[in-house]
Amino acid sequence: MSRPGQKVKLAVHTATGCRACEQGMLDVNNEVSELGRFAEVVFWPYVLGTPWEAVEGGVDVALFAGAIHTEADRQAAMKLRERSKILVSVGACAAFGGLPGLVNLAPPAEPAVAATESEDKPTLPRTEPRALALSQVVEVDYVVPGCPPTQNLLWAATLALVCRGESPARLSYSVARLPEAVAEAITSGVLPPRGTVFAGEKAVCGSCSRVKEEKKSGTCKRPYQAYDLTGRCLLEQGLVCQGVATQEGCGGLCTGVGVPCRGCFGKAPAIMDPGAKMVSAIASTFDSKNAQEIAGLVGSFVDLAGTFYRYSLPSQCALLAPRRG
Amino acid sequence: MSDFEPQIIAFLCNWCTYVAADAAGVSRFIQKPNVRVIRMNCSGMVDPSYIIKAFASGADGVLVGGCWPGDCHYISGNIKAMRRAPLLQKLLGELGMEELRFRLKWIAASEPGPYQKTINEMTEEIRKLGPYKRSAA
Numbered sequence: 001m002s003r004p005g006q007k008v009k010l011a012v013h014t015a016t017g018c019r020a021c022e023q024g025m026l027d028v029n030n031e032v033s034e035l036g037r038f039a040e041v042v043f044w045p046y047v048l049g050t051p052w053e054a055v056e057g058g059v060d061v062a063l064f065a066g067a068i069h070t071e072a073d074r075q076a077a078m079k080l081r082e083r084s085k086i087l088v089s090v091g092a093c094a095a096f097g098g099l100p101g102l103v104n105l106a107p108p109a110e111p112a113v114a115a116t117e118s119e120d121k122p123t124l125p126r127t128e129p130r131a132l133a134l135s136q137v138v139e140v141d142y143v144v145p146g147c148p149p150t151q152n153l154l155w156a157a158t159l160a161l162v163c164r165g166e167s168p169a170r171l172s173y174s175v176a177r178l179p180e181a182v183a184e185a186i187t188s189g190v191l192p193p194r195g196t197v198f199a200g201e202k203a204v205c206g207s208c209s210r211v212k213e214e215k216k217s218g219t220c221k222r223p224y225q226a227y228d229l230t231g232r233c234l235l236e237q238g239l240v241c242q243g244v245a246t247q248e249g250c251g252g253l254c255t256g257v258g259v260p261c262r263g264c265f266g267k268a269p270a271i272m273d274p275g276a277k278m279v280s281a282i283a284s285t286f287d288s289k290n291a292q293e294i295a296g297l298v299g300s301f302v303d304l305a306g307t308f309y310r311y312s313l314p315s316q317c318a319l320l321a322p323r324r325g
Numbered sequence: 326m327s328d329f330e331p332q333i334i335a336f337l338c339n340w341c342t343y344v345a346a347d348a349a350g351v352s353r354f355i356q357k358p359n360v361r362v363i364r365m366n367c368s369g370m371v372d373p374s375y376i377i378k379a380f381a382s383g384a385d386g387v388l389v390g391g392c393w394p395g396d397c398h399y400i401s402g403n404i405k406a407m408r409r410a411p412l413l414q415k416l417l418g419e420l421g422m423e424e425l426r427f428r429l430k431w432i433a434a435s436e437p438g439p440y441q442k443t444i445n446e447m448t449e450e451i452r453k454l455g456p457y458k459r460s461a462a
Contacts, residue, residue: 105419273381275416276374283409289394291407298411305419318381319420 008162011043011059013080015073016100016131017066021091022046024148025063028155038163052079059084061161064140067093067100067314068132072125081138086161086191090154092147094134095197096266097314099147101131102306104313104320133315136322143197147264147311150250153178157198160185200248203268204261208243208252210234218287220300229258236285240307245277264311273318275308331385331451333360335444336371340398342390342432342440349437356441357448360388367391368429369402373413376427380417386426386451388443393431403431425450426457 014022026032026047039061041047043054055062062084068074081087092098108129134140144157156178178186179201185192200207210233217238221227227237234241234255241260243252247268255261267274282301288294309317337343343364349356365371368391376387389410391403410429417427428447432440 272374273377275420276372276377276413279373279409279413279416283405283412286408288408289401289404291411294408295411298415301412301415303419304412304416308416317420318377319417319422 007040008038008060009042009058010039010162011055011062011080011084012041012046013043013062013064013066013076014046015064015066015076015094015134016069017091017093017098019046019065020148021063021065021093024151024154025090028151028158035158035162055079055083061086061088063088063090063144064134065090065094067098068128068134068137069100069103070125070127074128074137077134077137086141087134087138088142088144088157088161089134089140090144090157091149092145092264092266092311095143095145096312096316097131097133097136098311101133101312101314102310103131105305130322131314132322136315141194142192143195143199145197145199145247145265146250147262149198150253153198153249156182156186160192160198164189164191197247198249199265201269202248203271204243204246204248204250204252204255204265206248207250208233208255208261210252210255212236216287217285218297220297223260227258234258234260235281238285240278240282240301242274242278242308244281245271245274245308262310263308266312267316274312274316275305276318278308279304329452329456331359331448331456332383333386333388333444333447333451334379334384335360335362335388335390336365336368336375337362337388337390338368338392338398338403339364339366341392341396341434342368342430344434345390345432345437345440348434349441352437354437354441356444359448360444367397367399367402369397369399369405371406373409373416376413377417380422380426380457383457385454385457386447387428388447389427389429390432390440390443391429393433396433422457423454425454 012022043050062080064080064087068077089095093100144153181192181196182198211231212233215236217236219238221238239260242263243255243261245267246261246263247265249265271277286294286297313320315321337346346362368389371389379387391406394403397403406429414427430443
């Protein structure tokens with residue numbers, strides 16, 4: 001698509017989200033100027049203040065961040081799907097439902113809009129009863145997970161989808177660490193297969209540098225309590241580290257500095273349900289054979305649903321995600 | 326709700342509860358026909374994802390049956406089940422599921438009576454709860 005003299009038309013939009021993904025896109029440092037040689041940004045309301053009419057002429061690549069939780073979000077998703085050749089979910093919200101998706105744990109409520117409408121205030125878009133991931137509303141071509149997506153994967157996606165192998169820009173990481181399809185796309189300029197997730201193939205533990213000893217802890221620690229910031233596996237120290245259930249790709253950034261993984265890359269492909277995996281992983285660190293002791297220990301773990309499905313409740317929780325087909 | 330027939334998936338340990346289920350059948354104990362038995366080598370190999378998948382696929386209740394603590398054919402498999410169950414129970418509760426729908430029971434090979442009782446009680450209790458509705462389905 002990046003034929004000489006014709007730039008790729010790029011659109012960027014955030015639905016219900018915090019816009020950190022858009023910040024992340026701006027955070028590719030000097031690569032931004034490189035991008036300007038290949039892409040023409042036709043629509044980016046957050047940065048350029050572009051109106052919606054700008055997408056009418058068609059878009060080659062649309063980067064969509066944020067969950068679908070209002071009527072305006074749904075319209076934006078439909079419009080960008082209709083006008084774009086390639087639609088990319090960027091960030092955990094668009095990819096899995098993200099933090100706004102935790103609203104689904106509460107019973108569906110009436111839209112809280114009436115009160116503001118009557119008081120002569122600006123009309124807010126009506127909320128939908130359930131927050132959804134982008135792929136639950138429209139067809140999505142590629143996924144870049146993360147909260148926000150890490151610089152290198154975001155840049156890998158940009159190189160693969162926008163520059164198509166024509167960028168001389170150096171990669172700040174080894175191509176070998178990326179999944180084969182992504183690495184091939186970047187180096188060859190051929191689009192990766194539809195549905196490619198710009199992340200690793202295993203769990204975060206695969207790239208985590210901490211020492212796993214299969215020791216039992218029998219405690220529940222929260223990150224404010226004292227533990228070894230370096231060295232031993234965080235899960236084995238009693239922290240709720242979700243690396244074991246989470247898709248690799250970040251390179252173990254958080255666990256490397258002693259922060260337990262919160263699962264922002266979504267579940268690893270081999271896992272059916274991240275919550276079930278975490279129950280299994282955490283229970284394996286218990287050291288008791290006494291039912292009452294175990295019950296007491298379980299009581300010290302709070303908000304399991306909000307923790308295990310923090311970024312993925314609308315789409316990856318087997319019990320709450322809408323049934324397919 | 327009168328014509329609702331609950332579907333219960335039972336993951337039974339090959340060495341204890343499955344034998345009890347077999348003995349209950351051989352002894353002609355009257356049991357509710359709502360249980361689908363899946364024979365496992367050990368209650369310790371029933372991964373929480375099996376249980377969640379059962380519910381996600383339409384089960385109204387799940388029973389995990391294992392040997393009494395100390396009697397495990399694999400020494401400590403049932404202890405693993407015992408450690409997982411309360412944590413899973415808590416997660417299921419937070420996801421809006423009633424506590425009675427998931428149970429872990431110790432039933433030895435020599436206890437076909439208690440097996441029959443468990444099955445019949447569980448079926449009736451879940452019949453009262455009604456079908457398991459996934460809240461976003």
